[in-house]
Amino acid sequence: MTLTPYVRNTYTQEDQILQAVTPVGGEWNDIQFVIPDTEGAMIDEIGWILESPSPLLNRAIGSLFIGQVRVTGSAEYKIDFAKQAKEFASITPFSHHRGKWELRDGALHCTAEGDTSSYSGNYYAGDTVVEATIKPISGTSHCLITRAQGVMRHYLAGFDGPNSVSFIKQDFGTKRLITARYDWELGEEYRLKLVSEKDRFILYINGDNVLECKETAYAHGMFGFGCLEDGENEIKDVHVRTSGQKSV
Template identity: 35%
Template sequence: AFIAGAISAAFLESEPERIFDIALALIPERSEYARVVCAVRDFHAREPQDFRACMAMLTSDFGYDRYPGVCHIIPNAGVCALALLYSTSKAANGALASRLSRGVEIATMCGWDTDCIAGNIGTILGVAGGLDGVEDKYRKPMDDFFVCSSAAGSLNIVDLPSFAHFLAALGCREAGVATAADLAKIEGSTDICFDFDLPGSTHGFRTLSNYLRIRNRRLEGSEGAGCIEVLIDRPMPNALARLYWKPFYRREDFDDERYSPAFSPTALTGQVMRCRLAAERWTGPADLVVRPYARLTWDKTIIEGAPIALSGGPGWTDVEFTLPDAAGSSIDEIGFTFDTSGTERWFGYLLLDDFSVTGKGSLEVDFSKQRPEFATVTPGSANHGSWKLEGGRLVAASEEAATGKGTAEFFVGRFHARDQRVSARVIPRQGQGHCVLFRTRGTITGFAAGFTAPGEVAILRNDMGWRGLATTSFAWELNKEYRLEVEAVGDTAILSIDGNPVLEAKGIDLPLGMTGLARTSAGACEWLDFSTKEL
């Protein structure tokens, strides 16, 4: 309640002391939480510049040694209060940084649970100070991109401006003033839409070249609207130069693997990338020539579209590019390559606005083109059991002792996908419960279909445990290859085996969700391939 109250208060108050008082009033007066934060408040009143002395007091009177256990809430609450109140203090060199910077840096220097404490303080002071209080040294490296770690790989790629729009829409709904557009943002979509209207927003766009630099530009004559401005500073002949956005990430994109994030691609084969481009030429060739492209993560193949010549005059050029067949791999870059083949070197700005990736997509997974990464296998997120690549196949196994029921999941696909066709080839090796997933929302809710018992196939509903929706006889055998396919449209799912429909179930009451593979009971199987197509 203290941290949540402080964040809420920060929308209306900017002074840390006032934020502290409002948050304090929300917790029990005689609680241990109140005792530690009040101790910090009293110490700050006596020593308003020396946060290290205050930390020494916390270590002595409220240290981890006094609160055993895994999560040391009381000591960490003390550091949160310390960092909040001392955020107005000067650094050792006498400099007065922004309160956000100073508070986060103090929280980190104090040690203990630095990520949570700094995150809480950054949120409070970030809300209080707004964008003007966020120094470039913190904002620029983020580039509007944030990684989460959850079972939903497509949701782990977070675009901060889009997430800000989502949170604002939630606030409008809670206040009873949500528009239809707000409700659509909350419901979610597989579409990717970037307008660059929020101040400074880049939506995670990047460049590959020392000759390219990105920033946000406010558009003249259009209140509140923005675009991406790319300075093209005379690339050398035949120099590599790309402007791109990443719809999929790999282990190679990160410096470490704490929290083991997993990813599923958010831009798929068959979708259409659209945007508007304009050029502002200073010197060099008459035209700036770019090509839309997509890169395949398996072998880094770049597939380009037709060249687009931008004259450097006024006006925008509309661009469309259909994302190509990923050939069993995933698309991990989409954007534009720059033609640097001539001897003249182009100097000026490229402008990009209204970027989107829309339409129905499809994903084919060739397991010979995947790799074990982040405690899972690309391009999915594994939960429980064993999921290993062997000989170009995905080998899955689960035991009763591992999870209590022998269940295990491998989530693939986009969280907000609706009607879909899911297909996979499987060889049951041991036990039962060899299934494909569809419209699954995570580990405790969703649907599966496959070989659920000897001589039986079923369509199952997961509601904190698997239960049957529909069942029929089918004489499946161990060590024999089958193709399982589920087509889910509206509230109906049809299971086919080797191209023949065998079972139908009504009551598919989740309108959207991921696809994937599952073990619904103990056993083992081999998956030869996997595909999902949005209908």
């Protein structure tokens, strides 16, 4: 018998077949494979295809026991919104809190209604780098989110008022831990990059280090996007890298 690892691409609905292995009979086998890059699409299945290459009249007969399946290790992937879909009022692969979220011309379009946010990724992700191109259309609050452990427990970093950026702690109430001057304009695209490494956080905009902060309240969590007031923006070209996350 052979076991062939595979993943299914949600966008194309096709199985991506990986290298087949032949397990040793009569003992436990440790079989590993790396989940491949899908160029901005999501994966909705991972697993193994069980086959017997034996002749038709001499098929393999037996039992296969699966002791444990884990998804673990560091991750790096991109999210292409041209390959996402709207399901149950949410845009894959995100869950939203308030606001209106739509797909428009290959971008994620957000219309915020007060405190509005969106989340994705591994809840147990530790050190994380999240990047996205954000175009503020209206309003003065447009942020990346990291270490999210819920709607009321996370960090935000990004545009926060006219000509300013902030690193903000959300803990059943918002607290600005640091604010710096940064001249930004509505209608312009900006590349935001938020690095979360242990207790150190750095926000880059268009490659420039615009603020740094140290904070220890949340050691792991999801990533996402958030606004603290009414507004509108577009998000695209999301790139995520994580390390130190627990298995699922």
